[in-house]
Every structure is written in C-alpha cells, then in structure tokens.
Amino acid sequence: MGAWLKRCVQRIQSRPLRVHRTHGQMHHMDHEQAALARASAAAPVKATRADIARLTTLLADAFKDDPCLQWTFRAGAAFPKALARYFDFALSQQCAQYDAMFMGADGNAAAIWLPPSGLAALSVPPSRMLFMLPRLIAMTGFSRMGRAIATGDAMEKHHPPEPPHWYLFFIGVPSHARGLGLGSAILEASLKHVDATRMPAYLDNSNPKNTRLYERHGFRVVSEFRARKDAPPFWGMWRDAAKT
Numbered sequence: 001m002g003a004w005l006k007r008c009v010q011r012i013q014s015r016p017l018r019v020h021r022t023h024g025q026m027h028h029m030d031h032e033q034a035a036l037a038r039a040s041a042a043a044p045v046k047a048t049r050a051d052i053a054r055l056t057t058l059l060a061d062a063f064k065d066d067p068c069l070q071w072t073f074r075a076g077a078a079f080p081k082a083l084a085r086y087f088d089f090a091l092s093q094q095c096a097q098y099d100a101m102f103m104g105a106d107g108n109a110a111a112i113w114l115p116p117s118g119l120a121a122l123s124v125p126p127s128r129m130l131f132m133l134p135r136l137i138a139m140t141g142f143s144r145m146g147r148a149i150a151t152g153d154a155m156e157k158h159h160p161p162e163p164p165h166w167y168l169f170f171i172g173v174p175s176h177a178r179g180l181g182l183g184s185a186i187l188e189a190s191l192k193h194v195d196a197t198r199m200p201a202y203l204d205n206s207n208p209k210n211t212r213l214y215e216r217h218g219f220r221v222v223s224e225f226r227a228r229k230d231a232p233p234f235w236g237m238w239r240d241a242a243k244t
Contacts (some may be wrong), residue, residue: 004236010205034180040104041173041185044111049102052091055103058110059091060084062172065233068206072151074141087170089135095169096123102190110197111171116199117162123156147210150227155204158225158236165238166194168203187217195242 029037031103040053047055060083071083091112095101098121100113113120124132140148159167173182194201203219211221214237223236 002195010070015028026050028182029177034177037106037108037177038181038185040106041109041182042189043105043191044102044109044186045105046099047110049092050095051101051103052088052096054107055091055101055110055112056084056087058103058107058174059112059170059172060061061174062110063087063170067205068151068227068234069230072144072147073110073139074144075197078141081214083140085135089139090169094118094164099167100193102186102193104186106184108177109173109182111186111190112169113190113194114167114169116166119159119209121166122159122167124152132203146229147227150230154225154227155234158223158234159204160222160236160238163200164203165200166197168201183213187213191217191239201239203237205237206232211235211237 016033043053060080064080064082068082069086070079072078073086091101095112095114095118098113098115100115100117100118101110102113103110129136136145136148168187171183173180173186191201201219201233203223205214217239219237221235222238224233225236226233
C-alpha cells in the first residue's frame with residue numbers, strides 16, 4: 001500500500017466518526033472521510049486468516065438485512081450471532097486458503113472471491129455435513145435446519161459447472177458506510193484480478209437492491225431460483241471473460 005493511502009487510512013482511523021443526517025437518513029462519515037474510504041476500497045489489500053474476525057464483523061453488519069439469510073438462519077435476537085457464526089465458518093473453512101479475500105485497509109469494504117480451483121469448497125459432502133451438524137444447528141436451530149440445507153442445495157444446483165470461472169462469494173460494506181460508492185470501488189478493484197486471468201465470473205445475488213451495482217460492472221442475470229416455494233429468490237449473475 002502506498003505511503004499516501006497509508007496516511008489516509010491512519011487519518012480515518014484516528015478521527016472520530018461524525019454523524020450527519022440527510023433527508024431522515026444517517027450517514028456516519030463526512031465528505032472527507034467518505035472520499036478517503038472510497039480511496040481505501042479502490043486499492044484493497046489481501047486479507048489473511050488474521051483478518052477473519054474483522055471481516056466477520058463487517059460482513060455480518062453488511063448482510064443483516066439480506067432477505068435470503070434472514071429466511072435461512074435463526075430469527076429475531078438470535079439472528080446476528082447466527083450470521084456471525086456463518087461468516088466465520090465460510091471465511092475460515094471455505095475462503096481463506098485461496099488467497100482471494102480483499103478488503104479496504106480501513107475495514108469499510110470487503111470482496112471475497114473463490115478462484116476456479118476453489119469452487120469445490122462450496123460443496124459439503126455428507127460425511128463433512130455430519131461433522132458440521134452442531135455448527136449448523138447453532139446457526140439455524142432445529143426449526144430452520146431444513147431451510148439451510150435447501151438453500152445450499154439450490155445454490156449448488158443452479159451454479160454453472162462450465163466454463164471455469166471465479167465466484168464472488170461475498171461483497172459487503174458496513175451499514176454506516178452504505179451509499180458512498182465503496183461497494184462499487186472494491187468490486188471494480190477486485191475484478192481487475194479476475195480480468196488479469198481472462199476468465200469469467202459468477203455470483204448469487206440474494207438482494208434485488210444490488211442488481212444494478214452488479215450490472216454496472218458487467219454481470220447479467222442468467223437464472224432466478226428459490227430454495228423452496230416459501231423462500232425469497234436468488235438471481236444467478238454471470239460476467240463474461242474480459243476481452244483481450
């Protein structure tokens with residue numbers, strides 16, 4: 001990370017966040033802080049296992065309003081802890097070993113990718129599922145365990161098997177930094193790594209509010225599916241390989 005960006009991040013971390021209210025909405029950054037946060041998101045660093053706790057907190061906040069995750073995991077007051085358990089598992093067991101977790105150095109944006117060689121991590125064989133059962137129950141409770149299994153099965157069924165591609169597992173911005181362009185900045189920056197490989201990319205969009213963001217960066221909807229009839233929809237989105 002360049003010396004200028006390091007100084008910017010240090011300034012963000014050392015200054016108290018000021019709260020601004022605009023048209024009834026609360027924005028926890030002033031214009032200068034927002035600009036510095038976008039700069040950090042536009043020049044992300046590679047996260048490691050040492051960053052998983054920080055990433056878990058960020059993503060649990062970013063996805064707290066996600067319709068599909070709200071349907072899948074424990075309800076009510078138990079939901080935030082269940083969500084944190086899920087992200088801790090996904091990051092530590094499915095993502096960290098592939099060295100494609102990107103985050104703004106100030107901790108205000110993250111984009112978690114799996115390379116083509118890591119897509120097998122999305123499938124959980126029955127033998128491992130048995131081992132994971134206590135963890136799964138902690139996330140879902142007994143009443144929603146079937147929902148979680150149905151969600152995983154549906155995502156696996158609709159994931160395109162070919163051609164080899166990158167998978168955008170998660171992208172998130174904490175609630176205090178929404179609407180400032182950080183998600184777009186880190187998505188564009190991380191896509192440069194994908195484009196360098198001249199390979200396509202795929203994602204499962206679980207929130208219709210994000211569709212336009214993905215479309216602006218070259219993704220298009222190729223499927224719509226639900227875990228069950230009573231579940232909210234997912235949209236599978238594909239991005240062709242960068243042209244030479």
